Amino acid sequence: MGEAKFELNDVTLKRPGRNAAGEVTTVIILNRITTSFLKGKITAVLGPSGSGKSSLLRLLNRLEDPAAGRITLDGQDLKSLNIFTLRQRVGMVWQLPTLFPGTVLENISYGPRLRGISLSRARAEELILMVGLGTELLDRRADSLSIGQQQRVSLARTLANEPEVLLLDEPTSALDPTAAANILHLMVDLKSRLGLTIIFVTHILDQARQVADEVLFLHHGEIVEAAPAQQFFTAPQEPRSRLFLSGELEG
Numbered sequence: 001m002g003e004a005k006f007e008l009n010d011v012t013l014k015r016p017g018r019n020a021a022g023e024v025t026t027v028i029i030l031n032r033i034t035t036s037f038l039k040g041k042i043t044a045v046l047g048p049s050g051s052g053k054s055s056l057l058r059l060l061n062r063l064e065d066p067a068a069g070r071i072t073l074d075g076q077d078l079k080s081l082n083i084f085t086l087r088q089r090v091g092m093v094w095q096l097p098t099l100f101p102g103t104v105l106e107n108i109s110y111g112p113r114l115r116g117i118s119l120s121r122a123r124a125e126e127l128i129l130m131v132g133l134g135t136e137l138l139d140r141r142a143d144s145l146s147i148g149q150q151q152r153v154s155l156a157r158t159l160a161n162e163p164e165v166l167l168l169d170e171p172t173s174a175l176d177p178t179a180a181a182n183i184l185h186l187m188v189d190l191k192s193r194l195g196l197t198i199i200f201v202t203h204i205l206d207q208a209r210q211v212a213d214e215v216l217f218l219h220h221g222e223i224v225e226a227a228p229a230q231q232f233f234t235a236p237q238e239p240r241s242r243l244f245l246s247g248e249l250e251g
Contacts, residue, residue, distance in 0.1 A: 004036035005165060005197045006060060011069030013055055013221075029055045031221045033069070037214075042191055042198045044208035044229065047218035048249060053201040056218070057167045060199065061090040073165075088115070091158035095170040097150035099142040104128070104153050107142050111161040119160060127156040130190075132182060148179030155186065159194075166190070168200035172207065184211050205245065209233055217241055219249070 010032050017027035030052045037043050045053045058064045059071060062078055071078045078086060088111070099107050108127055109119040125135045131152040137145065142153060151171060158166065168187070172180035188211050190196050202208055208215060212229040217240075225238045236242050243249040 002038040002041060005039040005074065006037040006199075007072045007075075008033050008035050008059075009070045009072075010034055011059065011066045011071060013052070013059060013064065014067040029221055030059075030066075030218075033223055035216060035223055035226050037197060037199055037216075039197050040191065040195050041213040042187060042200070042211055043214040043216055044212035045199060045201045045216045045218065046203075046205070046208060046244070047224075048244070049203075050220075051218040052221040053218055054169050057092065057169055057199065057201060060165070060167055061087050061092055063092075084114075088161045089163055090165040090167060091161055091163035092167040092169070093151070093154050093158055093171055095173050097147065097154045097174075099150055099153060099157075102142060103138065104140055104142050104145070105138040107153055108138075108157050108160050110157060115161075123160075127159055128153075130159065131156045131186060146179075148175050148182070151175060151179070151183060152186070155183075159190075163196070165197045165199065168198065170201055170203065172202070172204070180207075187211055205233075217244065219244070 011030060012028065012032055013030040014026050014028055017025055019025045045056060047053050059066060062083060073081065100110060105124050108124050112119040124138055128135055128138060133149060133152050137149070142150065145153065172183050175183065184207055187198055191198055208229065215227055215229045215232040216223065217225045217232070219240055225232060225236060225241045227237065232241065233245070236245060240249055
């Protein structure tokens with residue numbers, strides 16, 4: 001067992017909702033989650049739609065706070081950390097690229113600029129090359145790029161903050177197979193070169209098989225199984241895990 005980067009202890013997430021009669025009620029999104037994410041590893045978060053996968057990521061950089069329980073990063077309670085420092089350390093890339101108007105260079109420089117740091121062009125070139133794009137794109141308007149290119153620029157912008165953790169929410173869902181394969185390769189490369197802890201949500205089991213070191217499987221807001229990826233895919237311990245892998249588990 002490796003060193004934990006994140007630890008969650010008895011974490012519950014609730015949101016307002018409505019019942020079948022249309023009455024306002026409270027919906028439990030994640031129910032008493034206790035788990036850890038290992039430092040320097042790629043963890044795939046799996047589960048049917050509505051199982052709480054993306055909500056879990058939102059808790060890890062405090063886009064939402066739990067109703068109960070405790071989350072720590074390197075042993076520190078998330079709520080004790082400055083929110084801007086936390087989001088520098090824990091970068092997030094969404095399902096669809098969310099670039100700002102302006103050039104690629106301006107996008108990549110955004111995070112450091114917020115912290116009063118002027119990102120050099122040389123560093124921007126290093127980052128754009130790191131994500132597999134050419135330096136000639138730095139002066140292009142971000143909205144002129146393909147979706148696959150925009151997703152890589154989103155990654156470069158996140159990496160400009162020198163994060164310790166990358167949270168990726170369905171990062172390949174809008175991409176063609178070639179672009180998706182490039183993102184998966186990049187994830188493995190970033191883990192190897194930079195020692196990043198990567199937590200990614202995916203509904204594509206083959207992607208998790210290809211790159212994940214660990215798997216966290218959620219169903220109805222609860223942890224069904226947390227295991228090394230090889231064990232999960234070859235010898236899952238829980239009946240719901242086996243049903244999920246065979247495509248028979250209902251949401």
